[in-house]
Amino acid sequence: MRRLATTALALLLAASPAQAQGDRITLDAREVELADVIRLLGAQSGRNVVADGSVKPQRITLRLARVTFDEALATLVSAYGLQIHRDGAILLVGESASMNRRYPDDAAAGAARTNVFSLAHARPDDVVPALQSALPPGTVVVGDKRTGTVLVTGGDATVARAHALVAALDAPAFGRGGSVTTASIALHNVRASEALRALKGSVPDGAMVADDRQNVVVVSGNAELQATARTLLAGLDGPGRQVMFEVRVADVEPVNDQSNVGIEYAGAGFGAGSGAVGQFPYTLTKSSLVVNTQLNLLVQKGKARILAQPRIATLNNREASLLVGSQYPVVTVNQQTGYPSVQTIDVGVRLRVTPTIGEDGAITAELHPEYSSIIGFNSSFPIIANRKVDAVLHVRDGETIVLGGLFEDVDSETITKLPLLGDLPVLGGFFRNRQATHNKDEVVFFITPRVLAADNPAAK
Structure with a gap:
């Protein structure tokens, strides 16, 4: 003692x-x-x-x-x-x-898992500062020059990131012949992993490691490589152009059996296709004012109703999606466990769009509009009518895309009868009245893409 x-x-x-x-x-x-x-x-x-x-x-x-x-x-x-x-x-x-x-x-x-990394080319004195700057605060990083190892203590995710960083820092091209310079370059408009994929082949393999959590790219190499990487990343990280999609979704009643909804485009000028909605899956026009005016007239006459008119903005080459509607819960029972579970079904207007802005300012739009509604029930499960179309179209800034051809035919029968007498066999037919109706409507998407200026508040 x-x-x-x-x-x-x-x-x-x-x-x-x-x-x-x-x-x-x-x-x-x-x-x-x-x-x-x-x-x-x-x-x-x-x-x-x-x-x-x-x-x-x-x-x-x-x-x-x-x-x-x-x-x-x-x-x-x-x-x-x-x-x-x-x-x-x-x-x-x-x-x-x-x-x-x-x-x-x-x-x-x-938490607090420790991993030892053996270095084959780089020196611990070069690797430790790079890891300390790239890994989360509180991570313990220790280098041992005698054994040529680096010890990292942190969570599983931290150790996994350290493994990727050490692999890049210990590459032969950067660990041999002089000290290794390492820097973390922060990105503001593009994801680090996307920037790394875009630069593949422009810089040696292993020179850069992407960290999407902090949105930085860790660059290791000599001064020339550092300068090259910074220049390339700066070019990729410029302010991204954005596109605003103005959307109007209308439920239109055809005026005849030929599915002519009454929107004619004579004199409006077409980007592709012509005729009335319903005669072609989609029609383009250069005048959104003409189309919207005709649609408003149909609404005033009771021949159409607006289901939704949202706006959605997205970056160039980035998909955006929206849902205007509701989520309907459906209870199902697992056949193996016997326990019930609740699933939700989206009902309403859904749209997915991906724009690509060309050098001339034109927009190539990948469109996936969809409209769904509950038309009935079967054993408490909803019967959903789903109408959708996929299209890839090339339009000018401000042109309106009209996507039609999304029809729905509903046949219904209404029976009116006198109590008791209408239920009599044979003679009951004299006291009943059957009326069959056939309704046909069409959902039409009017989509107008507009390129947003960099100083536009909507683009921020």
Whole structure:
């Protein structure tokens, strides 16, 4: 017992001068209990470090000269199979299996996992700063020049990102012959992974690593490569052009059996196709004013009704989608478990659009409009009528796209009868009246794409 106290005191005295040297610590422990070393580490660093009761009684011999607190703690965690649980400003250090059982959320998130990376080409002094700048705050990164390894302590996602970064930093082309320069380049208008795919073949493999979480690209290489990467990324990260889609969805009644809804385009000027809606799946016109005026007249006459008129904006080459309607819940029973589950079915107007702006300002629009409605029920399950069309069209800025041909035929029969008498066999027919009706309507999408100026508030 006296020997233990003397040794612990010697450890404390050895570490005390290091406290005056900022965040550098010197530990020289000989046959000292592991729990005591953990507590003394916290005392000398000014951190709240608690040795958990699960730390197994064992005497250790350890010497660490002028290391940071993170380096010292990472060494203990890695060498003795420990785990760290963070509770605010308190660090609880204990045996890994016990800590995982007591803190399952930490285990599920992969908290405080330590991985050692062996470097084949790069130097730890070059790799450690790059990892520290690219990995989340609180990640412990320690380099060992003697063994040529780097130790990373963090969650599973952090360690996985570190693995990708180390693979790039340790590539032969960048680790051999001089120091490695590493920089994180932040992007503002394009995803890091998309930028990396666009630059494939323009820079050597392994020179760049994308981090979508922080939307940065980590570039490793000499000064020339750094300058090239920055220039290429700056070109890709320019302000993206946007397209606003003005949409009107109308339910139109045909005026005759030929499905002519009464919207004629004579003199309006076409981009493709001609005639009345219903005679061709889609029609283009250069005058959105003419089309909207004719549609408004039909609405006033009761021949059409507007189902929705939303607007949606999206970046160039990015898909956008909207749903104007509701989600209908449907209860189903799992045949294997017997438990009920609730699924939802979208009912209403749905639209998916992807614009591509050409050099001349024209727009190639990939359109997927859809209209669905509940027309009845069968054993409490809804019967849904679904009308949709897919089209890829080339239009000028401000031209209106008319997508039609989405018909619905509904046959119904109405029976009126006198009570009791109408139910009599044979004679009941004299007291009943049957009226069959046939309704036909068409859903028409009027879509007008407009390229937004960079200074347009709608584009922000």
